[in-house]
Amino acid sequence: MIHGLYAITDPQLTPDERLLPAARAALRGGARLLQYRDKTATPRQRENRAAQLRDLCHEFGALFIVNDDPALAARVHADGVHIGQSDGGLAAARDRLGEQRIIGVTCHGDARLVVQTEQAGADYLAMGRFFPSHTKPGAPAAQLEALRQACRQCHRPVVAIGGVNPDNAPQLIQAGAASVAVIHALFGHPDPADIEVAARRFSTLF
Numbered sequence: 134m135i136h137g138l139y140a141i142t143d144p145q146l147t148p149d150e151r152l153l154p155a156a157r158a159a160l161r162g163g164a165r166l167l168q169y170r171d172k173t174a175t176p177r178q179r180e181n182r183a184a185q186l187r188d189l190c191h192e193f194g195a196l197f198i199v200n201d202d203p204a205l206a207a208r209v210h211a212d213g214v215h216i217g218q219s220d221g222g223l224a225a226a227r228d229r230l231g232e233q234r235i236i237g238v239t240c241h242g243d244a245r246l247v248v249q250t251e252q253a254g255a256d257y258l259a260m261g262r263f264f265p266s267h268t269k270p271g272a273p274a275a276q277l278e279a280l281r282q283a284c285r286q287c288h289r290p291v292v293a294i295g296g297v298n299p300d301n302a303p304q305l306i307q308a309g310a311a312s313v314a315v316i317h318a319l320f321g322h323p324d325p326a327d328i329e330v331a332a333r334r335f336s337t338l339f
């Protein structure tokens with residue numbers, strides 16, 4: 134089920150030696166989904182890390198999602214994949230992963246695209262960025278009103294992303310977001326104990 138805190142790893146904030154303790158802390162704090170997002174590691178490193186994160190997520194009963202790469206998601210038996218508008222398309226990802234696995238799709242700030250993408254068979258729709266983002270400052274901006282509209286019209290869960298922290302997340306949840314996806318406000322904390330505290334703050338909002 135796609136609901137609650139959605140933690141996303143980052144190669145700068147969660148490099149190899151920090152990845153598993155940081156991810157564990159987010160899961161201990163109640164993250165219900167975790168995405169492996171790493172555009173810099175080698176294919177072998179990506180596969181090893183993804184397999185370790187999958188096992189960790191399943192220890193906590195959380196869903197494990199791979200960013201960008203349906204083939205890697207299939208190889209490591211992830212629960213699903215997240216794709217953007219330039220990541221090869223929903224149809225190709227569905228062919229690769231079958232009907233049982235989750236496919237989430239970025240729809241930026243476009244409520245009409247959310248509805249179209251739901252009709253095309255996505256399992257969740259992601260909108261953002263809603264706030265200034267440390268991690269991806271150039272991501273297209275999205276408005277809260279578009280989120281409200283999308284959540285009224287769409288039957289699948291809508292995930293909100295971009296500069297989300299425990300203080301601004303309530304606005305997104307009130308607008309109808311089923312989940313908030315977070316990098317910096319979780320993994321920007323160097324100490325895993327602080328990651329866990331931050332994750333718990335998010336989790337109690339749901």
Ligand SMILES: Cc1ncc(COP(=O)(O)OP(=O)(O)O)c(N)n1
Nearest residue numbers: 200215216217218239259292294314
């Ligand atoms: C949950 C979630 N939402 C949005 C994104 C962004 O995906 P994309 O637009 O493909 O950008 P990159 O993350 O690949 O830079 C995401 N990864 N996860």
Ligand SMILES: Cc1ncsc1CCOP(=O)(O)O
Nearest residue numbers: 262266268272295296316317
């Ligand atoms: C991947 C992505 N897509 C839109 S904003 C963003 C980054 C989210 O990271 P942060 O929570 O640090 O803003």
Ligand SMILES: [Mg+2]
Nearest residue numbers: 201216217220
């Ligand atoms: Mg992508």
